[in-house]
Amino acid sequence: MKAKRMTVIIAVAVLLSSCSNANGDGSGGNSEKKGVRNLQTLPIPSIKDDPAYGKYEEPISINIGFKIPDEKNATGETNDNNPVSRYFEKITNIKVSHSWEAKRDEAFIQKVNLSIDSSDIPDAMVVDRNQLRELVENEMIEDLTKVYEQYGSSLVKAMYDSTKGIALQEASFGGKLYGLPNVAIEADAPSLLWIRQDWLEKLDLQPPKTFDDLERIAKDFIERDPDGNGKRDTIGLPGDKKVVHGQQKAGLNDFDTLFSAYHAFPKNWIKDGDGQVVYGSITPENKLALAKLADWYERGIIDNQFVLYKEAQEPIVANKTGMFFGPWWTPYWPLAEAVSNDTKAEWRAFAVPLDSEGMFITHMSPTTDRFLVVRKGYEHPEAVVKMLNVFTRLERRQDPNSAEVKSLDDFSAQTGIQLRSYYPFDLLLDYADAITQRYVNVQKALRGEIDPTSLDPDTKQVYEQSVAEKENPKKNMDGWKAAKASEYGGGLLYTTDMVQVRGIFYGTTKTMETKWPGLQKLENETFLKIIVGDEPISAFDDFVAEWKRQGGDRITEEVSKLVNGKS
Template identity: 75%
Template sequence: MRLKRWGQRGLVLTVMALAAASCSSGDGADGLIGDRGRQLEEGIPSINDDPAYGRYDEPITIHIGFKIPDEKNTTGDTNDNNPVSRYFERLTNIKVVHTWEAKRDEPFTQRVNLAIDSRDLPDAMVVDRNQLRKLAENEMIADLTEVYDKYASNLVKAMYDSTKGIALQDASVGGKLYGLPNVAIEADAPSLLWIRKDWLDKLGLQPPRTFDDIERIAEAFIHRDPDGDGNRNTIGLPGLKKVVHGQQKAGLNGFDTLFSAYRAYPKNWIRDANGQVLYGSIAKENKEALAKLADWYQRGIIDKRFMLYKEDQEPIATNRAGMFFGPWWAPYWPLAEVVSTDTRAEWRAYAAPLDHDGKFITHMSPMTDRFLVVRKGYENPEAAVKLLNVFTRLERRQDPNTEEVGKLDDFSARTGVQLRSYYPFDLLLDYADAITQRYVNVQKALRGEIDPASLDPDMKLIYEQSVAEREAPKKNMDGWKAAKAYEYGGGALYTTDMVQVRGIFYGTTETMETHWSSLQQLENETFLKIIIGDLPLTAFDEFVLQWKAGGGERITQEVSAIVNGHG
């Protein structure tokens, strides 16, 4: 699978699963039955002794709405009866029953909406931001404030604490905690400028800081044959048809960082200089950014064929691009593909361009977007918290039952099914600053400043892969991916003094439900056409007027009412 689809953590876990499989006893993923299963259960404290990880003395049942995994298990197990579900049941004495199932995001969201509209909720399920608000306002879900305080594990609490209160605040309504949120990695939001350092060195160029630097590098890459093949088929800067990724996490080829350097934040809801709610795409600063992009496109600084890409990674994977905007994890994808075919490629990440004050500006993606809620009236609301505890501990490789975990990893390696696909809830947690944490500590271990044995499992794996990469550069692509993603991507983020701009609203309003699609189409088409010269720069002013008249003004009022506590 590609990182584009499921992110760097899935790749890391697959590597760990394969490693664990190679040293497992191989006598079955569910080899916990019989004596070993009973020994596991007998070694678990009672819930009264350990609220977070203790086992119920008597079995209880929790009915959930389940999101079906994309992977197909060919072992004969089912979504609610498999090695992962059986392991969690043995740990907790909680029987998870699927009230209903739905595959993929949109069908799952529709099924949740149906449950809400019919007021027929399972005991627990994962909801989005709008659904959480509706459930809380209609008093359909439990207040989890005290349950969280008593039953959440130290690991879960530490991850929420790493968000500086944002995650739990997002899950609260009227000062009460109504959901347990996921936690996104902050590093996934900024878009860095990745450049082939070997091309820079060959052409005698310095790394970029400003717009002018990027322009000079792009022109050199276009005209000075940096790959030395004489074909002159290299390009400057790749582009993206939708122009920016906006509220989403960083992806390939978006121009978000260029807009941010002008203090423009398209597709994000922000406050203007007077504290008023403003949709970032209509701010006047966008016009300056569009003027620069249109100029670059006309002069060929931006690849004039970018609208013809079938896949975003196309010019990168074919070695025509020596620079692009992308996330910290780009070495996992698409750069591993590039380096495997051209071992001369040396990629580095830079926080550029800086704004006129010499600062790197980035908008941030939502800290949370999913919430685990519990039906009001369910007798054991803490059961949902306890399940979150055990699968988060497993996901972060901190489960102390090493033999049993090894068998689960073996199951995953044999079937190709990620363990997380069978967690009861699609709700992954990590530390908000996980990437810079790992960068700092792994670098210290590599320099001999700390003992590698002191690293947590995630960091230890990265350390081991980095050591392997140093000993045999580019011989093991798994080692190269991890080493370069954290050393260069994570390093650029850690060493850069960033100005982080957070959106103030990520939900949906009533008018958005009927007008947002057409407004987004208007915005995307206008921005793209201005850049490629099909519309003059003055079309931006007309766009703002059309956006407001087409429902944008009303939507702004609705968003303002919500964020100011009046809606």
């Protein structure tokens, strides 16, 4: 198959409306279709020669809001004085102090809100998209457009460029950049169907493409003793009480891909075929998906015990199922444990089921959800950009042979503390296409087309683990995890021609602050009850009416104004 890659095509409801979905009614959000991939290896300038990392001649200080990591400090170290902070200060001559600290997301968000409400924000901090909007509206943060253009490192800029402009657009208002966003990995969003290939071969079954194929395989896995223990104790398709993850990254046993095949995108704000903003959980396509799932549950295709599991991975690690939905990284967990329990297991991933036009459809997660902002009036806004440059370079191991970096890695190995726990800001960046990019380069290195020593540190590690797995496939589980995640996860995403549907709104409106928890509870309970047969499929229509009545219509109006009004 000729390898292709997704390119960003911002086209509201165009692609999905141009091809009919399962009920002949196209709907979707911003959709993106794959194109030809262009891989480039960027030169890595010396940290001493690149002005993006330029060291101040005289020390400067910056006060920040700091998110305390869950890990405990190493003996004798503190959150603002440790090997990592001292390394950063030595390179930049920037002294970082903590205006305040907060542990875990909820407490940190409260601290940020308090700072905003009191108009007393630190020189720099990380905020969510709602806080960003409030800070911009109240003119409390710096315009970083020129500072980023002048001081952003080539590495950071390349990572933002990999989002095709989406990340920086999310942080911009009126054409001005007010925050430095994090970048999520695209591959984390699609939910793939993982199947035991050894079971398929034992039962002489072909890999699935359609809903009917998936149903047939599930029935055979239930009825034909694929594990050969003489008992009828295997299940078909496991599930998760959440039903779908929606805007979130893919999780174990979710049904997101089944909904997407019907062109239903629950928990995502999208635009319909007429270009109107709509909440994805209330569109008619959801009713078709729910009807299919309810039918499968009633006939045992979906495991009738899935609502009773304490942990979603239970049937997987016990090798009681031969199929489940999950992201590209499942070989790392829970498949590594499943294979350790049954070394005969051979898992592979498939981008299925396809829609009625033979396309694989997937919704996407937000490209970014956090933003690094600078207090208006802080005299060294470029210092914040330089700090982002430095810890991103360290995170991506752009100086792996440096004695100082090796010393930091030794510290991490000895204490068990991740270096990122000591970064000044909880804002990690990577290439949006990092997983598919690594897959391609690893395959080239394995074929001898490129020198493995030229690979970036992350890719080189995957390459080395893949080599180890090929040399000793059953005994090197670290190699097995890396090789299978790359080949069957990243490789599948790279070679699959797919349509990506991206939500158009990920924030919170005024009415959401009070109404959203109740509406989410109504939605989650209705979807689950319909699937397990506690409610008829007609309950979906009642849910839509009730959702609208309880504030959904007002929220939709608010989202529409924000979507159409943001420039």
